[in-house]
Amino acid sequence: MKAKENSASKWINYRPEIKVLDCTIRDGGLMNNHHFTDECVKAVYTACVDAGIDYMELGYKASRKVITPGEHGKWKYCVEDDMRKVIADHDPGKLKLTVMADAERCDYHEDILPKKDSIFSMIRVATYINQIPAALDMVKDAHDKGYETTLNLMAASVVPEREINEGLELMASSETKAIYVVDSFGALYREQVDYMMEKYMSYCKPKKIEVGMHAHNNLQLAYANTIEAIINGANMLDATMAGLGRGAGNCPMELLLGFLHNPKYKLRPVLKCIQETIEPMRAKLGWGFDLPYMMTGLLNQHPRSAMKAKSNGAQADILEFYDALVDENA
Numbered sequence: 001m002k003a004k005e006n007s008a009s010k011w012i013n014y015r016p017e018i019k020v021l022d023c024t025i026r027d028g029g030l031m032n033n034h035h036f037t038d039e040c041v042k043a044v045y046t047a048c049v050d051a052g053i054d055y056m057e058l059g060y061k062a063s064r065k066v067i068t069p070g071e072h073g074k075w076k077y078c079v080e081d082d083m084r085k086v087i088a089d090h091d092p093g094k095l096k097l098t099v100m101a102d103a104e105r106c107d108y109h110e111d112i113l114p115k116k117d118s119i120f121s122m123i124r125v126a127t128y129i130n131q132i133p134a135a136l137d138m139v140k141d142a143h144d145k146g147y148e149t150t151l152n153l154m155a156a157s158v159v160p161e162r163e164i165n166e167g168l169e170l171m172a173s174s175e176t177k178a179i180y181v182v183d184s185f186g187a188l189y190r191e192q193v194d195y196m197m198e199k200y201m202s203y204c205k206p207k208k209i210e211v212g213m214h215a216h217n218n219l220q221l222a223y224a225n226t227i228e229a230i231i232n233g234a235n236m237l238d239a240t241m242a243g244l245g246r247g248a249g250n251c252p253m254e255l256l257l258g259f260l261h262n263p264k265y266k267l268r269p270v271l272k273c274i275q276e277t278i279e280p281m282r283a284k285l286g287w288g289f290d291l292p293y294m295m296t297g298l299l300n301q302h303p304r305s306a307m308k309a310k311s312n313g314a315q316a317d318i319l320e321f322y323d324a325l326v327d328e329n330a
Helices: 002-012 024-031 038-051 080-086 129-144 161-171 190-207 222-231 253-260 268-285 291-298 304-310 318-328
Strands: 019-022 055-060 096-102 122-127 148-153 178-183 210-215 236-239
Touching: 019 253, 024 038, 024 055, 024 268, 038 055, 038 080, 038 268, 122 129, 129 148, 129 161, 148 161, 148 210, 161 190, 178 190, 178 222, 178 236, 190 210, 190 222, 210 222, 222 236, 222 253, 236 253, 253 268, 291 304, 291 318, 304 318
Parallel strands: 019 055, 019 236, 055 096, 096 122, 122 148, 148 178, 178 210, 210 236
Antiparallel strands: none
């Protein structure tokens, strides 16, 4: 009986060090080229504040040197003046704003201002394994400007183990606040999450760096894998409202907040935002679990081929799509 009581006590408890980051607008922007209305972004922002969420990611800091006018919305570039017009009443004490910068795709020396002049509190640097030296320069630049930072190692499921070890050693020697396990292709299973978390923790914990989790839902495991990461020590958690995100989408915020058992997080504002703002976009944007996304997840591939197949308007021929993927991997 005592063992059961101890187990129940652990279940109803919560880890106050866990932080939740909403990336609805940033990840969801990959489904509509970042053409969200100001009203949509403000609704998500208000929901995050009212729900007690810790961080909200508004979009990207991408280079504006070579752009096609009108191709992308302003959340692709997150110019400070544009952001302040939408979120004029921002209080970083209630919600910290973040932006993502891709290694080698951001003019960070000019476009990322000193923190004292910025609406943002955190810069998240996304990097592939071969871009880590450039990413570390970006982290140092942001840190020196006064920001919190994270490093998000993309496509880790296809990186050879020796290279992951070398990359983690370099990243753990940087100024970053957290290093993320990123399941870019939605291909990881529980056992792989366990293995990755153990590896990341072994490099991060001695340096007092947090480990984060960013999961995609190709195999309907984004939520389960996020829970598994929490169990293994992840304290920075990404999620999106109704799972809105690239392709199959992300860990749903509403599920994550319900799981965490932390009274600081309120579910109702998230449900209100989903009902009034997010779900009305589903028919047009078409994110979420679907067979083409499942297939790319099973084969540990980027979902771009599935997104292309689905963008043609008509339902893709599932067997034809599957056979083509298998032939490519034969």
